[in-house]
Amino acid sequence: MSTDSLSPKYNSRRKFLRAGLTATLATAAYPALGAARVVDLAAPPAPGVVDLAASDLKMSDFKMDFELDEITIDDLQKAFLSGQYSSRSLAEKYLARIQEIDKAGPMVNSVIELNPEALPIADALDRERKAKGPRGPLHGIPVLIKDNIDTGDGMNTTAGSLALVGSRPANDAFVAAQLRKAGALILGKTNLSEWANIRCSHSTSGWSGRGGLTRNPYALDRNPCGSSSGTGAAVSANLCVAGVGTETDGSVVCPCSANGLAGLKPTVGLVSRSGIIPISHSQDTAGPMARTVRDVAILLGAMAGADPQDPATADSRGKIYPDYIKFLDPAGLKGARLGVVRKYFGFNDAVDQLMDSLLGEMKKAGAEIVDPADIPTIGKFDDSELTVFYYELKADLAAYFARRGSSVKSLKDVIEFNELNRSREMPYFGQDIFLKSEQKGPLSSKEYLDALALNHQLTRADGTDFIMDKFKLDALVAPTGGPAWITDLINGDHVAGGSSGAAAVAGYPNINVTAGYLWGLPVGISFFGRAWSEPTLLKIAYSFEQLTKARQKPRFLPTIEKS
Numbered sequence: 001m002s003t004d005s006l007s008p009k010y011n012s013r014r015k016f017l018r019a020g021l022t023a024t025l026a027t028a029a030y031p032a033l034g035a036a037r038v039v040d041l042a043a044p045p046a047p048g049v050v051d052l053a054a055s056d057l058k059m060s061d062f063k064m065d066f067e068l069d070e071i072t073i074d075d076l077q078k079a080f081l082s083g084q085y086s087s088r089s090l091a092e093k094y095l096a097r098i099q100e101i102d103k104a105g106p107m108v109n110s111v112i113e114l115n116p117e118a119l120p121i122a123d124a125l126d127r128e129r130k131a132k133g134p135r136g137p138l139h140g141i142p143v144l145i146k147d148n149i150d151t152g153d154g155m156n157t158t159a160g161s162l163a164l165v166g167s168r169p170a171n172d173a174f175v176a177a178q179l180r181k182a183g184a185l186i187l188g189k190t191n192l193s194e195w196a197n198i199r200c201s202h203s204t205s206g207w208s209g210r211g212g213l214t215r216n217p218y219a220l221d222r223n224p225c226g227s228s229s230g231t232g233a234a235v236s237a238n239l240c241v242a243g244v245g246t247e248t249d250g251s252v253v254c255p256c257s258a259n260g261l262a263g264l265k266p267t268v269g270l271v272s273r274s275g276i277i278p279i280s281h282s283q284d285t286a287g288p289m290a291r292t293v294r295d296v297a298i299l300l301g302a303m304a305g306a307d308p309q310d311p312a313t314a315d316s317r318g319k320i321y322p323d324y325i326k327f328l329d330p331a332g333l334k335g336a337r338l339g340v341v342r343k344y345f346g347f348n349d350a351v352d353q354l355m356d357s358l359l360g361e362m363k364k365a366g367a368e369i370v371d372p373a374d375i376p377t378i379g380k381f382d383d384s385e386l387t388v389f390y391y392e393l394k395a396d397l398a399a400y401f402a403r404r405g406s407s408v409k410s411l412k413d414v415i416e417f418n419e420l421n422r423s424r425e426m427p428y429f430g431q432d433i434f435l436k437s438e439q440k441g442p443l444s445s446k447e448y449l450d451a452l453a454l455n456h457q458l459t460r461a462d463g464t465d466f467i468m469d470k471f472k473l474d475a476l477v478a479p480t481g482g483p484a485w486i487t488d489l490i491n492g493d494h495v496a497g498g499s500s501g502a503a504a505v506a507g508y509p510n511i512n513v514t515a516g517y518l519w520g521l522p523v524g525i526s527f528f529g530r531a532w533s534e535p536t537l538l539k540i541a542y543s544f545e546q547l548t549k550a551r552q553k554p555r556f557l558p559t560i561e562k563s
Contacts, residue, residue, distance in 0.1 A: 098239050137298050265511070330542070338476070503526075
C-alpha cells in the first residue's frame with residue numbers, strides 16, 4: 001500500500017532509517033524456517049511475469065492508437081446497449097492490447113497476471129445482461145486490481161513477492177467481492193512496488209521480485225511512482241477501463257499524478273481492508289483509479305461498504321453512498337473555500353508556477369482561495385509515523401497470514417525467504433525496514449501507543465481539522481507531486497516532494513486530478529480534507545477537471561522530448 005513516495009519527508013525518512021540500521025543488518029540472524037524455501041533460479045518466471053531482459057522491444061510493431069483509448073464507463077454502457085460491444089468482445093480487445101503494448105512493443109509491464117477465467121466470466125455477464133439487464137454501471141466493465149488484493153480464483157496474490165507465489169487465497173477480499181457483486185470483470189492483477197514499497201528505505205517504485213519493473217507510459221525511462229504503480233500505468237495506458245490501488249501514504253495519489261489519472265484515497269474505514277496484504281491498519285486503504293473523476297465516483301460506490309471483518313468500517317455506517325455520481329457538479333468550484341498548503345510547495349519551480357496559474361483559474365471559476373492555509377504540524381509526525389509502521393507491519397502481516405492459511409506465517413518467514421533467494425528478491429535493494437520492524441514488540445507497547453496517539457493528535461485536531469476550522473474551509477489544496485523521475489534501480493527513487501502525508505497519517509480522504517503537463521509528463525493536484533468528506537472532494541475535483549480538461553493519453557516515448 002506504500003510508504004510515501006512523494007512527500008518531502010520521504011528522503012529524510014530514508015536517511016533516518018539508514019542511520020540506526022547498520023547494527024541491525026550486521027547482527028540480525030534468523031534460523032532456517034520450515035516456511036522458507038529457495039526458489040529454483042533455473043525455473044521460468046512465475047505466471048504473468050515479464051522477463052525484461054529477454055523481451056522484444058520492437059516499437060515498429062506497436063500501434064499508437066487503440067479503439068478503446070480513453071473510453072469511459074458511461075461510453076461502454078451505451079455501447080453495450082447498442083450492441084457495439086459485449087463484455088466478451090471488450091475483454092478480448094483489452095487482452096490483445098495488453099499483449100501488444102504491455103508484454104511487447106513499449107513493454108510497460110504493468111500487468112503481473114491475467115485472470116484465466118476472464119472470458120468465461122465475461123460470457124456469463126453477457127448472458128445475465130441479456131436475460132435480466134445490467135446490475136449497474138459496472139456490469140461487464142473490465143478492471144485491473146493490484147496484486148495485494150486477494151482473489152479466490154485461479155490468480156495468485158503475492159504483493160509482488162516470490163514468497164507467496166503458488167499460495168492462493170481461498171476467498172476474495174471484500175473489495176474484490178464488491179466489484180464482482182457490481183458486475184465488474186476482474187481482468188487481472190497489476191504489478192506493484194514489492195510489499196507495497198515497505199521492504200526497503202531505498203527501493204525503486206514499480207519493481208517487484210515477481211513482476212520486474214513497471215514503466216511510465218508517458219516516458220518509458222521514467223518511474224510510474226508509488227506502490228500502485230502497475231495500476232496507474234495500466235489504467236493510463238488504456239489496458240482496462242479503471243483499476244484499484246491501495247495506499248498507506250501516497251500510493252494511490254502519486255501513481256495517479258505520475259500517470260495522468262484521477263484517483264481517490266478514501267477515509268480509512270470507508271473501504272474494507274479485509275483480504276488485502278497490509279502495512280498499517282491505521283493508514284491502509286484501497287482506492288479507485290481511473291482516467292476521469294466520474295469513473296472514480298462510480299468505482300467508489302461499488303467498493304465502499306461496511307465489513308464485519310474490518311472493524312474500521314463500522315465508523316462508515318451512515319456515511320457511505322451507493323451513488324457518488326450525484327455529488328459531481330461542473331460548477332462545484334463556485335463558492336468553495338480552498339486553503340492552499342504552501343508548505344507542500346517549493347520543491348520544483350515549474351510545478352509552483354503551474355499550481356499558481358491553476359489557483360487563478362479556480363478563483364475565476366468562483367472558488368474562494370485562502371493562501372496560505374498551512375497545516376502547522378507538517379514535519380512533526382514523520383518519525384512517529386515510521387514507528388507506527390514498524391509495529392503494525394509485523395503484527396498486521398502475521399494476522400493476515402493466519403487468516404489466509406499461507407505457508408508463510410510471519411514477517412520473519414519473509415525475511416528468511418528473501419535471504420535464501422537474494423539473487424532474485426534483492427538484486428537491487430535489501431530489506432532494512434523489514435529487519436527494523438521484526439525487532440519491535442506487540443501493539444500493547446508504550447512506544448507504539450504513544451506514537452499512534454501523537455500521529456492522530458498532530459494530523460487531526462492540531463492539523464487538518466484545526467486549519468479547516470480556522471479558515472472555514474471546504475478543502476485543502478496542494479501539488480500532489482512533481483513530474484516523474486528517471487527510474488534508477490541502483491540508487492532508488494529520486495523524490496523531490498509531494499503532499500500525501502497529512503491526509504494519510506490522519507486517515508483522511510485525498511483526491512488527485514491531472515493538473516497539467518511539464519516536459520510532456522503529467523503533474524497532479526490534490527484536494528484533501530476532513531474525514532468522510534468524499535462527496536465534497538469529488539464535487540470540487542470534478543469541477544476542476546471540467547474546467548481544465550488536462551488529461552492527455554500517453555505516447556510511450558523512450559524518454560522525454562527536448563523542448
